[in-house]
Amino acid sequence: MNYDASLWLTFILIGLATLLPRSSFIVLGQRASLPEAVQKALRYAPAAALAAIVVPDVVLVNGAPDVFNPKLGAAIAAVLAVSLSRNPWLPFIAGMAVLWGLR
């Protein structure tokens, strides 16, 4: 796969979308603050967004849901590894092993 120069523009967009929330209140100082209700709602944003990205990645095969695909088996193995062990490498080892094993 090859990308053109617009890839760098994409990086800058993602970079701004990361730098601005991080710096926001630290740079503005106490001149600004966030309402309590907004703070509460925002806590759910990463969970909802990451799930919305990773679930289709794991469940869909050529655009259609397939519950017997190797990626789903690998995902389950990775989730089990995170739940049962504190070893940071194990989810990756378990997930990739199952992915290769089922193919």
Next chain:
Amino acid sequence: MSPSFKAGAREGFRVCLPVSVGLVPWALVTGLAMVSAGFTPVQAMGMSFIVFGATAQLGTLPLIVIGAPWWLILATALVVNLRFLIFSAALAGPLAGGTLLQRWLCGYLLTDGVFATCLERLRSDADPAWRLGYYLAPSLWCALVWQSSTLTGVLAAGAIPRGWSLEFMASIALLVLLVPMARVRPMLVAMLTGGVLSVLLRGLPLRLGVMVAIVAGIAAGFATEHLQKKAEAR
């Protein structure tokens, strides 16, 4: 550098050392994932320095690979970074003593690990210079560990055959982030709503389904929290 900045820096470095070790597998995987997405080593390290955020990088990679529209990539990056607004609000007071440039640097370097580890002492220590050292030293150290481990992953990826499907490591990395969040009920509801809707709405034009799924997930999590509170109050 004042003596109290140095004292803070030493203490911050000491308490955050374990956190920085935990970054290594993450950074390796992020490096591997970027190369698996088709980036050259220069592009991968460029993204790593410009963005310096694993969640935003890993979350947008699948969208970049499928050629999603720029606004969807931007919106997704913003949404996964919204948590930083809350962290930034919490750090505004403790870091108010820094110059403008130092505060931008503090913002760029803000990571979940240092935030979680250092927040308590940052809020309780009375010396602004000590606090700045206590935050900046471990943040810079974590950035150094992160970038060098990412580079290792990027260079290692070139030696690995494509048939090994290493790009799937990015999906595993996102799952590793999700599992601890799922222990809280409203968070689990937000996740399930976002994940299931994203699959069901995959046919919507412009990949709007992802955005709808995220907004619905946030709303579902927020609503569940309210219902829980009501049930407890009864």
